[in-house]
Amino acid sequence: MEKMWVFKCQRCGCDYQEVYDPKAALRERSCPQCRSNSVRPLHDVDSTKRQAKG
Amino acid sequence: MMDAGRHPLIKLMSYSEIEDVNGYVGNFKVTVRKKARYVDETVCNSCGECEKVCPAIHPDEFQMGLATRKAVHLPFPQAVPSAYLINMENCLGTNPIACGKCAEVCEKNAINYDMQDEIVVLDIGAIVVATGIDVYDPTQQDEYGYTRFQNVITSMEFERLICAGGPTVGHLVRPGDHTTPLRIGFIQCVGSRSLRDGAGFCSNICCMNTVKDTLLIRDHYPDAECSVFYIDIRAFGKGFEDLYDKSREAGVKYIRGIPGEITEDPATGNLRMVVENTTTRSIEEHEFDMIVLSVGVRPRADGGDIRRHLTLSQTSDGFLMEAHPKLKPVDAPTRGVYIAGCAEAPKDVKESVTQASAAAARAGVLLNAGKVTVEAITCTIDNDLCHGCGACEKVCPYGAITVDKGAKTAAVVEAACAGCGTCGSACRFDAITMRHFTDAQIVAQVDALLAERQSGKVIVFACNWCSYAGGDTAGTSRMLYPASNRLIRTMCSGRISEEFVLRAFRKGAPIVLVSGCHFADCHYIDANRQTVKRVYRLWKQLEKLGIRTERLQLEWISAAEGPKFQKTMREMEELRAQVTQEEIDHTVKVLTEQFEKRRLKKVRS
Ligand SMILES: [Zn+2]
Numbered sequence: 208m209e210k211m212w213v214f215k216c217q218r219c220g221c222d223y224q225e226v227y228d229p230k231a232a233l234r235e236r237s238c239p240q241c242r243s244n245s246v247r248p249l250h251d252v253d254s255t256k257r258q259a260k261g
Numbered sequence: 262m263m264d265a266g267r268h269p270l271i272k273l274m275s276y277s278e279i280e281d282v283n284g285y286v287g288n289f290k291v292t293v294r295k296k297a298r299y300v301d302e303t304v305c306n307s308c309g310e311c312e313k314v315c316p317a318i319h320p321d322e323f324q325m326g327l328a329t330r331k332a333v334h335l336p337f338p339q340a341v342p343s344a345y346l347i348n349m350e351n352c353l354g355t356n357p358i359a360c361g362k363c364a365e366v367c368e369k370n371a372i373n374y375d376m377q378d379e380i381v382v383l384d385i386g387a388i389v390v391a392t393g394i395d396v397y398d399p400t401q402q403d404e405y406g407y408t409r410f411q412n413v414i415t416s417m418e419f420e421r422l423i424c425a426g427g428p429t430v431g432h433l434v435r436p437g438d439h440t441t442p443l444r445i446g447f448i449q450c451v452g453s454r455s456l457r458d459g460a461g462f463c464s465n466i467c468c469m470n471t472v473k474d475t476l477l478i479r480d481h482y483p484d485a486e487c488s489v490f491y492i493d494i495r496a497f498g499k500g501f502e503d504l505y506d507k508s509r510e511a512g513v514k515y516i517r518g519i520p521g522e523i524t525e526d527p528a529t530g531n532l533r534m535v536v537e538n539t540t541t542r543s544i545e546e547h548e549f550d551m552i553v554l555s556v557g558v559r560p561r562a563d564g565g566d567i568r569r570h571l572t573l574s575q576t577s578d579g580f581l582m583e584a585h586p587k588l589k590p591v592d593a594p595t596r597g598v599y600i601a602g603c604a605e606a607p608k609d610v611k612e613s614v615t616q617a618s619a620a621a622a623r624a625g626v627l628l629n630a631g632k633v634t635v636e637a638i639t640c641t642i643d644n645d646l647c648h649g650c651g652a653c654e655k656v657c658p659y660g661a662i663t664v665d666k667g668a669k670t671a672a673v674v675e676a677a678c679a680g681c682g683t684c685g686s687a688c689r690f691d692a693i694t695m696r697h698f699t700d701a702q703i704v705a706q707v708d709a710l711l712a713e714r715q716s717g718k719v720i721v722f723a724c725n726w727c728s729y730a731g732g733d734t735a736g737t738s739r740m741l742y743p744a745s746n747r748l749i750r751t752m753c754s755g756r757i758s759e760e761f762v763l764r765a766f767r768k769g770a771p772i773v774l775v776s777g778c779h780f781a782d783c784h785y786i787d788a789n790r791q792t793v794k795r796v797y798r799l800w801k802q803l804e805k806l807g808i809r810t811e812r813l814q815l816e817w818i819s820a821a822e823g824p825k826f827q828k829t830m831r832e833m834e835e836l837r838a839q840v841t842q843e844e845i846d847h848t849v850k851v852l853t854e855q856f857e858k859r860r861l862k863k864v865r866s
Binding site: 217218220232233234235243244245247248 | 779780781790793794797800810811813814815816817832836
């Protein structure tokens, strides 16, 4: 299912959020700050919130 | 169409759909669903008596809903075969037969309510995909009031109104009150060149269509005034500029500016708009009897089915992608499949005919040769090593591999294999060899590059078609980039296995870059999606091993992107300079331990 995920740019180091579904067809992504394609999906935003609460 | 219908060697299957396609070049098995027409096309002489008595009346799709048709109808006047069909969704009912009037009057006894869809399997050597386009529906652009205001119509509806075979027999009337409009406005680029409306592309045909329409109006109705609101007029084809000049000379006003909103005078049905004329830099008010929205085109909504059946890829716009934009413009990436017409991109009749002729010729060349020559870069499978796991079959973009799970073997159809190497990277048992891009050959390159001064080098895996060619573009354009970047070429980034990347790190590489084609440009349909999945897995693995994930980089560089190649190489050098010798030593140690562990495990098993 598509969810908001936290991505980390492996080039400039910035974190940003983008819609992502690990099971759906991939699409080309790039860092909003440096335009690099080395962007890594870390976890969905909800799981971050849960972690913060827990 | 009629010539094709009459040709003894052409089998026309209208009112049919492709259900499935199997096989490969020269040996396709195509399953076709021939939909039931409920009228025997071999008997029907299209006398039209059935239509006269049919009581079920529905909007006529061919006339854009501006006229009606019956449940039993001829799809359009020049339809081939010239035979009626019954739309069962519109028919009053056949089970039990509620009406039966058409059958009663048919002297040829062509009506058969019990007719069923027929499944036909065809042996096909080559396939030409010419599935066309959809037209943009401007209802969603509410500011233009299409469907709210009767006298706002689309260019497609205008086409029917001005056509001698149309609902008004070619008399131009506005739908609101059936009077002849004498002030007509055309708005260009409705649904084109606008990302807001979901299409950044130019629809290619609308400008000249409007120019033609204005000339028709001025010719048939000399008192009628036409105004065209545009962003820019794209009259690029042979004779197009002349036609545009003629339209202007005929008194058609061309106003550079797109109105924001249309309002209607409820009393008269006339339409008003305010527009900024960007040539005169003034705000203008206009009133028209009728407004024509020059609507753009869209890739077919049901195009996904044919793409899946034939393992085709699409551009970011959603149109079918050709094997090579310059050298193979009508070949699909799947061998034996060709593309023609608007399925590939929006184009006019002349271009479509040119492309269709080229596609037919390409198919003819293939079939006449009777055999195909494949490049010697396809894969081979060693069934002594194969475990029949199916990983290769899953990732092959061409469906060229079939796995027999029972026998634990796999087989490749070499005529269908394009040599991307994705299967070779997916195989965990070393059962697949990519000719000329074998594991041993690639590993030897990695080892040779990292034989000395490892900390001063960046290992760059580059795909043949895009990123490596991007490097060539940078080189031929004399764009300097740091010499620390050492390139290893593979046909596709899908060939770059996790092992190659880990080996580079194990041999002391400070930075590894995996580069390939942009998603829309992948020369192996979608093989580079596997690259992304692999890089994601590698980042996870590196993180687990305590290795900085930033040391593995990913970049899509096209053949034309010399500057991007240069920029990326410079960035790689910057990243390389940040990696310390201690970090490299730690990585080598960790990965060597992991490698030894795995090796021992393999030996024991
Ligand atoms: Zn970035």
